[in-house]
Amino acid sequence: MSRIGQLVMAAAAGISLPLAAHTKDLNVSGTLDGTAAIIALEGNIGDYYSGHLQPGKAEVYIFAPNATDKRLLARGSGGSERIHFVAATDEPRLEIVGAKGTDYEIMLTRRTPNGSQDAPTHELRSPKLQQTLTALQAGANSDAFWIDVSAQGTPLIEHVDGRTLMTFLYRGAANNVRLLGGPSSDHDWLARLGDSDIWYKTYEVPDETRLSYRLAPDVPRFDGNPRDQRMAILATAAADPRNRAPWPETAPSRWQQWSTVSLENAPVQPGFPLKGAKTPDLTSESFASDVLGNRREITFFRSENFSPDANDAVLLFMFDGPRAIAEMQIPQMLDRLTASQAIPPVAAVFIDPIDVAHRGAELPGNPDFSAFMAQELLPRALQHFGMEHDRTRTVLAGASYGGIGSTNAALDKPQSFGNVISLSGSYWWAPEGAASDNGLSYVANRLIESDLSEEIRFFIGAGRFETSTTGHYEIRETSRQLHAVLKAKGMESHWCEYDGGHDSFVWRGGYGDGLIALFGGGAKVCDESE
Incomplete structure (x- = not known):
């Protein structure tokens, strides 16, 4: 499309395009008139675009080369959302969808990747790959390998001398392949098998492993800071096309799906699988906070057997609500656990973080957020469900930032919240300027120095793979520290270590484990020898 054509299309859609013909920055804004706005971007095949959809309710899609398939880039949550994609065509086109009168603003930077890279090399540990390499060197092609692998499904699982080897595979990349998730949190590079179309990475894993990955x-390579380069993985990450267990099964496309692995000895996840589960009854509202000066969506849920008069009913507050509902399917899990009487009836409040910026500013350790939870959201929840407050039946639950956020909010407001479920808590976090001279995390030291007048019960879980090669952002070790401090202070704390990583496919089971440990009548769910 010519530049004139772009301007005509932009004018029809009510948007503005930058005046410079070859600018690398793009700022598009407008108001929807009830139909989708189509935006043609300047650029070429292979260009990398990154940026944000500014706060709004518009959804953003990128068209595929066939002009009928589309990939969702931003879901229109109301907060600022990141956008990453690589152009699959010259002059790629975006589609903006939303209700009539919806305002939108998209800010993008376009980068031209600086070419190929030298593929890394890895030790060839997989017997099947060793055999394949021998065949390739003798003049065979890879077709037989891929037919066999596709029939089995990926990743490749092999048992060698009592060890379990898990090999991730990809076919046909030109320059590189990266693994998002899996047994590593380092976005590992796959290696190329000779000069074939086989890319691979092998790990030795416990036979109880459960994980998800993309x-x-x-992945585009460009000059930029390490964080920008690391984030570029989101431009091409998608479910493994040869994996037999995509999750969630109902996701609109492979870009919104993860591939999963549950080895034969992976522990049962309470309430799962959900085949045949009913659609949960959810009620949402926009909730304004005077304390925080913002507004977010709050979603309420009652298990089918819930009664506000039940003296054993649990009031659950769960952070990262949209993900917990749509991806982890926590409401369906709660219905199953309460129906089987594994846990008492539950009333749950799912809290939207608004966006990445608000999540980072509010969850880890913000006294104002704790005040919002205790002074504003707790009373609203009690009113909505018709319950009387009982701190011993009230629980804060979250993962990652939500894990440390649950702990800090309970420590800030122990009169309101008497229970915490923390999964993969980001206990490496500390306020700016805070320092520790004893090797313990900020939260562990805060707990040591605290003189709580109310008992708080904890369930703490973390993944065996949640370690760091640099020593920073350690989650497994700092979670174990916190559990040890809690036990040393004589507080109730349950510990679960999962053979997995920083992974919501693991967390969905961890929430069930936590509720059973705290409210399941003394049922033991994990090895608590730590």
Whole structure:
């Protein structure tokens, strides 16, 4: 499309395009008139675009080369959302969808990747790959390998001398492949098998492993800071096309799906699988906070057997609500656990973080957020469900930032919240300027120095793979520290270590484990020898 054509299309859609013909920055804004706005971007195949959809309710899609398939880039949550994609065509086109009168603003930077890279090399540990390499060197092609692998499903699982080897595979990338998730949190690079179309990475894993992952082929390489380069993996990451267990099964496309692995000895996840589960009854409202000066969506849920008069009913507050509902399917899990009487009836409040910026500013350790929870949201929840407050039946639950956020909010407001479920808590976090001279985390030291007048019960879980090669952002070790401090202070704390990583496919089971440990009548769910 010519520049004139772009301007005509932009004018029809009520948007503005930058005046410079070859600018690398793009700022598009407008108001929807009830139909989708189509935006043609300047650029070429392979260009990398990154930026944000500013706060708003518009959804953003990128068209595929066939002009009928589309990939969702931003869901229109109301907060600021990141956008990453690689152009699959010259002059790629975006589609903006929303209700009539919806305002939108998209800010993008376009980068031209600086070419290929030298593929890394890895030790060839997989017997099947060793055999394949021998065949390739003798003149065979890879077709037989891929037919066999596709029939089995990926990743490749092999048992060698009592060890379990898990090999992630990708076919046909030009320059590189990266692994998002899996047994590592380092976005590992896959290696190329000779000069074939086989890319691979092998790990030795416990036979109780459960995890989810995505594969990102041809991640753009460009000059930029390490964080920007690391985030570029989101431009191409998608479910593994040869994996037999995509999750969630109902996701609109592989870009919104993860591939999963549950080895034969992976522990049962309470309430799962959900085949045949009923659609949960959810009620949402926009909730304004005077304390925080913002507004977010709050979603309420009652298990089918819930009664506000039940003296054993649990009031659950769960952070990262949209993900817990749509991805982890926590409401359906709660219905199953309460129906089987594994836990008492539950009333749950799912809290939207608004966006990445608000989540980072509010969850880890913000006294104002704790005040919002205790002074504003707790009373609203009690009113909505018709319950009387009982701190011993009230629980804060979250993962990652939500894990440390649950702990800090309970420590800030122990009169309101008497229970915490923390999964993969980001206990490496500390306020700016805070320092520790004893090797313990900020929260562990805060707990040591605290003189709580109310008992708080904890369930703490973390993944065996949640370690760091640099020593920073350690989650497994700092979670174990916190559990040890709690036990040393004579507080109730349950510990679960999962053979998994920083992974919501693991967390969905951890929430059930936590509720059973705290409210399941003394049922033991994990090895608590730590």
